Amino acid sequence: MTTQQTIELFKKYVIANYGRLTRVIVKGSGCYMYDSDGNKILDMFPGWAVSGIGHCHPKVVEAVQKQAAELLHIDNTFYSEPQGKLAELLSKRAFGGKSFFCNSGAEANEAAMKLARLYTEKGKYKFITAEGSFHGRTFATVTATAQPKYHEGFLPLLPGFVYVSFNNIEALEEAFDDEVAAVMVEPIQGEGGINIATPQYLQAIRELCDKNGAVMILDEVQTGIGRTGKWFGYQHFSVEPDIITMAKTLGGGVAIGAMMAKSNIASVLVPGKHASTFGGNALACAAAIAVIEAIEEENLLENAKTLGEYTKRKLEELKTKHSVIDHIRGVGLMIGVQLTKPGADIVSKCLEKGLRINCTHETVIRFMPPMIAKEEHIDKAIEIMDSVLTESNQ
Numbered sequence: 001m002t003t004q005q006t007i008e009l010f011k012k013y014v015i016a017n018y019g020r021l022t023r024v025i026v027k028g029s030g031c032y033m034y035d036s037d038g039n040k041i042l043d044m045f046p047g048w049a050v051s052g053i054g055h056c057h058p059k060v061v062e063a064v065q066k067q068a069a070e071l072l073h074i075d076n077t078f079y080s081e082p083q084g085k086l087a088e089l090l091s092k093r094a095f096g097g098k099s100f101f102c103n104s105g106a107e108a109n110e111a112a113m114k115l116a117r118l119y120t121e122k123g124k125y126k127f128i129t130a131e132g133s134f135h136g137r138t139f140a141t142v143t144a145t146a147q148p149k150y151h152e153g154f155l156p157l158l159p160g161f162v163y164v165s166f167n168n169i170e171a172l173e174e175a176f177d178d179e180v181a182a183v184m185v186e187p188i189q190g191e192g193g194i195n196i197a198t199p200q201y202l203q204a205i206r207e208l209c210d211k212n213g214a215v216m217i218l219d220e221v222q223t224g225i226g227r228t229g230k231w232f233g234y235q236h237f238s239v240e241p242d243i244i245t246m247a248k249t250l251g252g253g254v255a256i257g258a259m260m261a262k263s264n265i266a267s268v269l270v271p272g273k274h275a276s277t278f279g280g281n282a283l284a285c286a287a288a289i290a291v292i293e294a295i296e297e298e299n300l301l302e303n304a305k306t307l308g309e310y311t312k313r314k315l316e317e318l319k320t321k322h323s324v325i326d327h328i329r330g331v332g333l334m335i336g337v338q339l340t341k342p343g344a345d346i347v348s349k350c351l352e353k354g355l356r357i358n359c360t361h362e363t364v365i366r367f368m369p370p371m372i373a374k375e376e377h378i379d380k381a382i383e384i385m386d387s388v389l390t391e392s393n394q
């Protein structure tokens with residue numbers, strides 16, 4: 001099929017709920033993807049952070065091929081080895097919690113919120129979330145997403161949600177009462193523009209939850225599985241949450257989500273309370289196991305940390321040349337470049353030159369290279385950005 005023929009199929013048969021670039025991607029490998037016109041594109045935002053260890057990581061591909069030939073799916077009426085093994089790997093890398101598996105970030109957050117209501121005392125039902133957050137698109141998670149633009153057209157939303165400004169401890173104290181079941185925040189807001197929680201803020205959430213018998217949920221869907229240089233974003237802080245949710249990088253390109261809770265909290269999720277038909281299927285779990293093993297075998301946490309520092313240094317250099325860059329912020333390979341004007345044009349011009357980056361909240365370039373990237377990939381990306389910024393200035 002030609003590029004145009006594929007696009008025609010979409011026009012006729014696929015609901016147009018995404019703003020798509022006019023490229024058909026046919027192959028992915030490591031830091032690169034390839035389009036149907038033969039262009040090679042350096043991908044510094046692979047799969048919206050799903051392909052966090054690069055496209056088609058060979059260890060993930062091998063694990064998926066092997067598992068596919070053995071057992072694709074078995075329902076949760078039975079036990080299966082990959083699900084048990086994955087839960088152990090996750091538990092040992094976080095706070096010794098127990099996992100529930102699903103298929104996406106939104107579902108993981110749904111599970112976390114249901115569990116919080118179930119676990120907390122009668123009369124506690126409220127969820128406090130932060131402005132600028134992103135928690136997903138299902139009704140509960142879009143309600144949790146405290147950004148009006150995502151709510152337009154869908155009112156009335158679910159009752160019971162309270163929004164506070166991010167990193168504002170006073171607002172949090174004010175919002176707390178004995179009806180609060182949980183606070184849910186991202187340790188670093190991703191879609192919201194790479195906004196990093198202060199240690200004091202997470203500490204305050206922990207203390208207020210403890211004092212009021214509420215549950216602390218951290219949405220680690222974007223920050224989780226190594227992106228920030230540690231397994232989970234919260235590990236940069238001296239605070240332990242009650243529940244974390246994850247998805248994106250976890251499956252290395254295969255759909256999987258997970259919610260991990262401390263054992264005492266998890267224990268109330270008994271048969272009949274929650275479920276997912278596809279959740280924890282053998283194929284997805286085999287992929288996730290391979291992701292975790294690859295991160296360890298290839299020392300990718302360390303690479304995310306050191307390459308993240310390198311990338312920030314390079315972007316700082318770029319800033320000295322281009323006044324459109326206001327400042328750089330980020331942790332590990334989760335980096336935001338704050339511009340003084342909208343960045344959509346820069347993103348599309350970079351793509352023309354073979355570089356994929358992302359722009360969020362209009363003025364923040366999101367730079368999230370895969371954890372397998374090397375300095376040469378960063379150098380190339382900076383070179384392309386440099387030339388685009390120079391041209392846009394003329």
Ligand SMILES: *Cc1c(COP(=O)(O)O)cnc(C)c1O
Pocket residue numbers: 103104105106107109134135136137186190191219220221222223247248
């Ligand atoms: C992407 C994202 C979600 C939603 O994940 P889906 O898999 O699209 O449902 C939730 N929370 C955060 C922080 C995210 O980045």
